[in-house]
Amino acid sequence: MNVTLTPSRVAGTARAPPSKSYTHRAILAAGYAGEATVRDALWSADTQATARAVELFGGDVDRHDDGTLEIDGFDGRPEVPADVIDCANSGTTMRLVTAAAALADGTTVLTGDESLRSRPQGPLLEALADLGVEADSTRGNGQAPLVITGPLAGGEVSIPGDVSSQYITALLMAGAVTDEGIELDLETELKSAPYVDITLEVLADFGVDAHTTETGFAVDGGQSYAPAGGEYAVPGDFSSISYPLAAGAIAAAEDETVRIEGAQPSAQGDSAIVEIVERMGADVDWDREAGTIDVSGAPLSGVEVDVEDTPDLLPTIATLGAVADGDTRITNAEHVRYKETDRVSAMAEELGKMGVETTEEQDSLTIHGGASTLEGATVSGRDDHRIIMALALAGLVADGETTIEGADHVDVSFPGFFGMLEELGVALERRA
């Protein structure tokens, strides 16, 4: 599907979809449990990949129309899957499920789409191998397809922190049901650290203790997963909230606001988008108790933003920077190159097609902004949900039409994205 947008003003109310990160963890935690109900789960391509994995490990995931998942778990002992686990486009699924597969007494094969098969899994494979598991990349290049033969008993292991925090999450979640537990020593500084905070929060909500140590993280073995009252509820997604928030900041109709609902505070680092948009000059009011954010437009100015903790915000900030006056410098961004696509280059190149000048370095992206520079163009969504959504924002204020190719990939994290834009008043056309 291609989507064509024409310049539009936005106003009205948007509801944040449930958090992808919390949903992945809740589905897998419920898998590790005997049984659990997960309310307000995100049902997207990525979270469905995690649900499929839980089923292949011997669990059962039953979805009701209201978004509630009734999950029968595999009770800490995954079966050897009867088929290859296809993690599709989801890095979180592949990392978390690889560690779960190591618990099975037999061999599991994991694969994914072309993008996922190009992302780094080496440090996780090495850590599992150091813990006595056979963990291989079929091509010997640290990328999927992966072949994992357990079981994993636990132990102490060191791992880099600057490639993906998902390795840490994966080992902590699996470590809780090993015999010995797992102690992780970080070899390098941890990037995307708030995602490990999300993990610790979800584990605590499922009655599992994992904690920081002087050198990293640790989880005791022999624990059981069980949420209080048998239920767990997923909060709204701040990476997804960044899009309606940015839309309001750059394209709210005069004297109008965009209201975002479902914005209760949680451990998500990406809630930093509220402060970033405010710092650029937008008028933002976040009522944390009510979980609402009101945003209205104002002339934006370029800022410097460190995305060490918040890699998924880079595409949104790049578009905000393209509209803002002056330079927006996004720093500490090297790990943003290891996502569904190299998002640093992708945003530089696609915004470039819209007339935006950027300066790219290995670890940073500077956008030389100014609203008048944005011209409608045909751009590639790079088969990456966040690139598609960020380019759609640019289309709201570009001169003329903007066509985004391959726009269906928003189903990875935000299936209702274009419907939400239409409800806010955006003129767009979908073409098969």
Ligand SMILES: O=C(O)C1=C[C@@H](OP(=O)(O)O)[C@@H](O)[C@H](O)C1
């Ligand atoms: O654990 C998670 O839910 C995620 C962690 C982050 O990845 P890295 O830790 O690989 O940076 C983030 O980019 C991804 O979208 C979701």
Ligand SMILES: C=C(OP(=O)(O)O)C(=O)O
């Ligand atoms: C990078 C992302 O997810 P994952 O790592 O799960 O593919 C994302 O949602 O932006």
